[in-house]
Amino acid sequence: MKIRFLGTCGGRFAVIKQMRASGGFIVEIGEKIIHIDPGPGAIVRARQFGFNIEKVDILAISHSHPDHYTDAEIVIEAMTAGVKRKRGVLIGNKYIIEHDDEHRQLVSPYHLRTLEKYFVLRPGDKINIGKLRIEATKTMHEEKHGIGFVIDDGKERFGYTGDTKYFDGLVDYFSNCNVLVMNVMKPKNEFLEGHMNTHDAAKLISKTKPGIAIIQHFGMSMLFSNPEKEARWIESETKVRTIAARDNMSLDTKKETGGKSLERWL
Numbered sequence: 110m111k112i113r114f115l116g117t118c119g120g121r122f123a124v125i126k127q128m129r130a131s132g133g134f135i136v137e138i139g140e141k142i143i144h145i146d147p148g149p150g151a152i153v154r155a156r157q158f159g160f161n162i163e164k165v166d167i168l169a170i171s172h173s174h175p176d177h178y179t180d181a182e183i184v185i186e187a188m189t190a191g192v193k194r195k196r197g198v199l200i201g202n203k204y205i206i207e208h209d210d211e212h213r214q215l216v217s218p219y220h221l222r223t224l225e226k227y228f229v230l231r232p233g234d235k236i237n238i239g240k241l242r243i244e245a246t247k248t249m250h251e252e253k254h255g256i257g258f259v260i261d262d263g264k265e266r267f268g269y270t271g272d273t274k275y276f277d278g279l280v281d282y283f284s285n286c287n288v289l290v291m292n293v294m295k296p297k298n299e300f301l302e303g304h305m306n307t308h309d310a311a312k313l314i315s316k317t318k319p320g321i322a323i324i325q326h327f328g329m330s331m332l333f334s335n336p337e338k339e340a341r342w343i344e345s346e347t348k349v350r351t352i353a354a355r356d357n358m359s360l361d362t363k364k365e366t367g368g369k370s371l372e373r374w375l
């Protein structure tokens with residue numbers, strides 16, 4: 110499994126000011142390339158960081174907040190050779206693909222038609238794509254239909270919490286992951302409803318014991334309190350290798366040595 114970050118900040122103000130990039134991240138697993146949560150600037154950061162976004166096979170979007178979905182349609186255009194080829198899969202929650210009285214549909218029917226397939230997922234839904242088994246996980250967040258993902262290729266298991274506050278149900282979804290990516294907006298002693306802080310992340314990690322934990326989606330106060338320091342604190346509390354993601358950071362689990370540390374390059 111390989112993971113690469115096209116952005117690591119989240120929340121309104123860090124994104125508005127582009128304190129860091131906000132293009133989501135790429136997971137390569139089971140011979141598929143998956144782009145998760147293509148927020149503002151995904152297409153620009155892909156170009157800047159030398160990632161060929163046209164190779165993306167699956168676009169997965171957790172919920173309808175702009176820091177997670179804004180570049181979805183242009184990424185679909187890249188995946189489909191400019192809407193000229195029927196190719197690729199979109200996985201999204203209700204408001205990415207459908208609408209109701211409160212919310213508009215965020216990916217247009219024109220873009221949906223160019224995809225090979227698309228799926229609207231609710232928490233607990235499971236689908237198979239090629240070798241991959243993908244499960245939508247529950248979130249407790251302002252966006253009531255938000256989801257996270259567990260992706261398993263039979264050899265490795267990847268987890269992504271999406272935006273959520275901590276709740277005990279998360280443990281059932283995310284146990285036994287080789288890599289667990291968590292959105293941790295706030296540092297240790299700060300709280301924001303519907304989000305995790307460093308304390309919450311440590312609690313989830315100590316109960317799920319992933320092979321490696323990655324924190325990302327940092328808000329302003331997290332960036333000011335130094336995410337690396339927060340990651341070191343989590344690691345000392347949980348004894349699980351914990352990394353604070355950086356823009357354009359890559360990880361390759363095949364480069365893991367002794368089952369513990371992962372080589373990384375910035």
Ligand SMILES: [Zn+2]
Pocket residue numbers: 172174250252272
């Ligand atoms: Zn959100």
